[in-house]
Amino acid sequence: MSQTTPGRRLSGRRVRLDTTTVLAVLLPLVTVGALLLVRGGGDSVAEPHPPTRTSLKSATIVCPSALPGSPAAYLSTVGDGARGEVEVRAGSEKDTARLQEGRVTTVRPGTGPVAVDGEDDLAAGLLGARFGGAQLASTACPATSPHQWFTGVGAAVRHDSVLEVVNPDAGRAVADVTVYAGTGAVDVPRLRGVSVPGHSSVRLDLGAVAPRRGELALQVVTSRGRLAYSVLDSSDELGRGQASQDWLPGQADPATDNLVLGLAGGAGSRLLTLANGGDDEVRAQVKFVSEDSVFAPEGLDEVRVPPQGVARLSLTDALQSAVADGVVGLEVTSTQPVTATLRSFVDGDLSHAVGAPPIRHGASAIVPTGAKRVVLAGARSVGAVTVVSRSASGEELDRTRADLRPGRGAVVTVPPRATLVSVVPQNTSVTGSVIVSGRGAAVVPLVDPVLSGLVPDVRPGLS
Known part of the structure; x- marks a missing residue:
């Protein structure tokens, strides 16, 4: 029987070991080389690029639930030369409405919230509103929003507020609501992770969900999907027979300069x-705005707003004669951004004036x-x-040009x-608002419409 010498056995093993070693060294080098070749197209793959601004192709606004006896909603468009049909959806029911620039169309989809979708030319400049109530009440139909503030809400018997959250899409959406009080943020577990099924809404009565005395503020954030928010505020002077409700406009962001315009006359x-x-802590100074000047009234102290909290200032006495003398609003300047609302219960009617952003391009509102x-x-x-003022049929009723100067108001x-x-x-x-008077008063802030959208820059790359 033949035998293999030990030397040959060793030699065979050394050849196999050398091959393994070579592969172990070369494979990582080949991988690194391939990665370098992929990235070799330039630095543009790794560099971030801002989103591209483009014309708005679609838009959704949501009209809140109607007040008793006022089921109608009002729609219009201020898009240049725009005309056509928009989709009007109330829950699972769908319909269409025909809009034309400058005209106001009335729809009656029921008493619940209504979602309105505009495409192409009807997306930019889409407007909506709801009116009604025993006393005058009015609100613009807001667009879906990633976040919103509502300042001056209540959660008590005499002053209560209802937050309505509407999901215009088919999929489930989620909202998180933070409540701020005079002592700071309030822990309300039921307002975290509020789930809203597709094509439906949730109404949250603060008096039932988080009963609490004093003025409050809400910060609502959309954590999933798209949502639109509105607040119906109410005042009930128990035993006096006076009760009123009106919508409380939201504010998109806090600011260091808040102009609160539109003051109802009366006691x-x-x-x-x-x-x-x-x-x-934030320090805020309040001044009065008239057509002649912006001035600090005597006896009005600086307001200190606690961290993650709210502060209130009674202006009942200070504004009683000032409104009759021509004061049309308030200027609130602060050391850090805040939100601001003036809540007026005058002659048995409730109205709200809120801080609004500057108008840079042009703003429109549907009003009673x-x-x-x-x-x-x-x-x-x-x-x-x-x-420019128009009737519901689109007829131009008036066109007035007014001069503007810093430090002065205009009416x-x-x-x-x-x-x-x-x-x-x-x-x-x-900055501007429309104040309507009759059976009480309603204040509608003027806000620049959304005329364009942002498309994110998405490119293939390696993480």
């Missing part, structure tokens, strides 16, 4: 509420018929504004028949 209580979502004024202030430089009277009011500033930005 009653007026309460300014400021909310601070930051971690430091009746006596009304456009109140403007906050011009950054000398300029002008053109206020433009609007014909009672007007239902669509547009404001276009020239050479300056300005």
Whole structure:
């Protein structure tokens, strides 16, 4: 029997070991080389790129639930030359409405919330509103929003608020609600992770969910899907037979300069509420705005707003004669951003004036018929504004040009028949509201419409 010598056996093993070693060394090198070749196209793959701004192709606004006896909703478009049909959806029911630039269309989809979808030319400049109530009440139909503030809400018997959260899409959406009080943020587990099924809504009565005395503020954040938010605020003077409700407009972001415009005339209580979502105390100064000047009234102290809390300032006495003397609003300047709402219960009617952002391009609002004024202030430089008023049929009722100057307010009277009011500033930005009076008062802030969207820059790359 033949035998293999030990030397040959060793030699065979050494050949196999060398091959393994070579592969172990070469494979990582080949992998690294391939990665370098993939990245060799330039630095553009690794560099971040901002989103591209494009014309708005679709938009959704949501009208809140109707007040008793007022089931109608009102729609319009201010898109240049826009006309066509929008989809109107109430729960699972769908319908269409025909819109044309400058005209107001009335729809009656029921008493629940209504989602309106506009495409292409009807996306930019889509407007909606709801009115009604025993006393005058009005609200614009908001667009879906990733976050929103509501300042000056209540959760008690005499002052209560209902937050309505509407999901216009088919999939489930989720909202998180933070409550701020005078002592800081309030832990309310039922307001965290509020789930809203597709094409439905959730109504949260704060008096039942988180009963608490005093003025509060809400910060709502959409954590999943798309949602639209609205608040119906109510005041009930128990035993006096006076009760009223009106919608409380939201604010997108806190600011260090808040102009609160549109003050109802008459006798009653007026309460300014400021909310601070930051971690430091904020100091705020309140001034009055008239057509002649912006001035600090005597005896009005600085307001201190606690971290993640709210502060309130009674202006009942200070504004009682000031409104009759021509004061049209408040200017609130603060050391850090806050939100601001003036809640007025005057002659048995509830109304709200909130801090609104500057109008830079032009803003429009659908408003009820009746006596009304456009109140403007906050011009950054000398300029002008053109206020155009139209009837529901699109007839131009009035076109007024008013001068704007820093440190002064401006008031433009609007014909009672007007239902669509547009404001276009020239050479300056300005803040404005429409105040409607009749059976009480309602204040509608003027806000620049969304005319474009952002498309994210998405490119293949390696993590």
